[in-house]
Amino acid sequence: MDTESFDAIAKLAYQESGLQLAVEKTSMIQSRLRHRLKILDLESFSQYSAYVCSEKGLAERRHMISALTTNVSHFFREKHHFDILETQARTTLLPKLRSGGAVRIWSAGCSNGQEALSIAITLLEIAPDIGDMNLKILGTDIDSNVVDFAKTARYPERLTSGIPPGLVSKYFGAIDTESERVYLAKNTVRSLVSFKELNLLSEWPMRQRMDIIFCRNVVIYFDQETQNRLWPRFHRAMPLEGILFLGHSERIADPENVGFFTDGPTTYRPTR
Template sequence: MAIDPKSFEAIADLAYRESGLQLVVEKASMIQSRLRHRLKAVGTDSFASYAELVCSDEGLDERRQMISALTTNVSHFFRESHHFELLGQKILPGLIDKLRAGRRFRVWSAGCSNGQEAYSIAMTMLETFPEMAKMDVKILATDIDPKVVSFGRSAVYPERLTTGIPKNLKDKYFSVQKGKEGDEYTASEALKSLVVFKELNLLSNWPMKQKMDVVFCRNVVIYFDADTQDRLWPRFHSLLNSDGHLFLGHSERISEPSNAGFINNGPTSYRPIVAKR
């Protein structure tokens, strides 16, 4: 069952409008594979009828399921470790006195996938300063895919998804129990208390009413075209505190940082330009 060109174009246009995903015709076979179970779920064996459904008002719920099926959710704990090192060795030590005095500290894991990034941030915080557990500190973890948001909120990981956690941290911050497919690791209450999971489309309105200190948006915008990326950078700039930090994935760059209000601060790391008075 192959997807016809008209249906592919309709689905690709919808995915771009809804989530910024770029679906190219060269990946048609992969897209077919990812959507076949959705066709079965809605009771059709035709990509044409499926495209008609998701593009209609009646297909709003299925539209979310389609985006979920098309979204790549690949992550692991402490991925691209240099960002966590910068957080623990440079950023937090420079703020600890202010945090002890009552300053709030907010981190956004944008495109959090299964939650490994958010819990890696939490472990970095607690390992740097255990007292942060009692400070005004929160990590917002968001993703467009409701399934991975729910998975991250559960904080239960099969052993194969715990790759990257040093043994001492796994022993300290996770409990292990037998699951249906082997050992499962559950994050401690100390970690879970720092993280709030929410479903959020990066291209929609952002509900945050207060500024962020650090934004991790890694290996997300690589799926967006240049125009979509260029619309996101100023939004991140507006959301960050003047001493904030933006981390991108290893294959992502802001092409003209100064145009978006940023300066480079190391590999795939950026800081807002502070206007001189």
Template sequence: MIVPEQDSEPQLSLATLDALHQVSYREAGLILLPEKVRMVQSRLRYRLKETGIDTFESYLALVRTDAGARERRMMISALTTNVSHFFREPHHFDILADEVLPKVKARLKAGGRFRIWSAGCSNGQEAFSIVMHLLDKDPSLLDADFRILATDIDPKVIAFARSATYPDRMTDNVPETLRKRFMQPTQLKGQPAHKMADACRNLVRFKELNLMNTWPMRQTFDAVFCRNVVIYFDAPTQDALWPRFHNVLAPDGRLFLGHSERVSAPETVGFSVTGPTTYTKTRSQPINSLNLKAIQGETHGTS
């Protein structure tokens, strides 16, 4: 009789998945549902091999400790999906160029600033799409006080974004005219690639940032892109973020979300819907005790 081979790979139990969910939720607001057990198991097996740990239970014990702080970051990196491409949901770039840019031009001519935040920037395509689109509309921005802050929780994608070098397959959505103007042909691991021109790179600052933590920015933004990020959060976590985004937006600033994301009751946090998944800051929001906690990053429940 032939005895079937036992699966030698470590197995993730639902109990351990739930405990890992508690850690990921506290750390980054990530929800690990029971139906995702195979996905989580597959993604974290590599982390077990990297750390030399034999079981998911032992891995859980590590990421629960202070000594496991770095590994918690690597765990979140493994669990998050970094799918993006250039000029995704292009209507947002048109709104930015046609409605936001004209309102800041007078300010720029007077020596003022123009700031945009790409929150959850992944490999940087969103930030560089913004740069290319706006420079195509108004080349004078190169001489203005115009900058983009691009942040992500994953240190690996931030490192990739800083390199600003993309395999040709990742640049398919870049119009040929913009590719010729703002990108330079190069090689990446022996394969054809394109690198963003220095003029574009100099306008973007990439930083690692966990949206659940304190935000260090002290000045406001004319637009915030946070697209296809909050879909990984539950409703209470999302609701805690809206007043924080409201707080960092300038008057009449725009908040752009992903196609399947919505601000619940936008009027209660001082937003109005002004386009497809586009929200405009319409008034100052009184900071009551609940909003103050949210703005300070203290409102984040545990499940």
């Protein structure tokens, strides 16, 4: 990939999704995009960059971002966040639900859906009847491919390692295929969660405030300017008793200036 092609693709990726592509990652970027050249029957990255940056390449931009996005997740990742969620559910969310109120939880950057389903299972363990209440869990991701995967709620056995053994049979049904065992989330879990494609830098269609927001291992790919634009939007999307979870290597640089305070490892609450 020549410098001009890299610069064009990097600029477009930043404009479309906030992704920062370092020149040191050129080999990786080439590897991830090479199959797109093959699908489009293009011979060079210069041809690809010209195409994806043109009006004719508007649809290809989604495929490009999908190829460049790292989708790594597993069930109950960073368990301390789920411990906090459990405490918040017992003290705040469940009383709100049982009194007729609505609770909304957002898994922003949901990848293959493990995070959103982990949230659902955590709440079901506390209140098995929570499906009868006004609870909705939303999982969103910029990558349409992983959103489609998440909607199936089907996970090869190798992707279920984070689920405590006692919960696998309780919340998943096993299906043996010719090549491997697959686990399908039961309807009690699936009914609590919906998955949608969403670019965090675009408009957010949600009308109600989110009581809990998981946005983990997403903003690490954004520069500081993009992050600083995102924090106030999260703040406006939450009630005062809400919680924002970030990934283990992510931080709000100056939380007080954007209306948050730190309340545990990569855990933030609104101050006003």
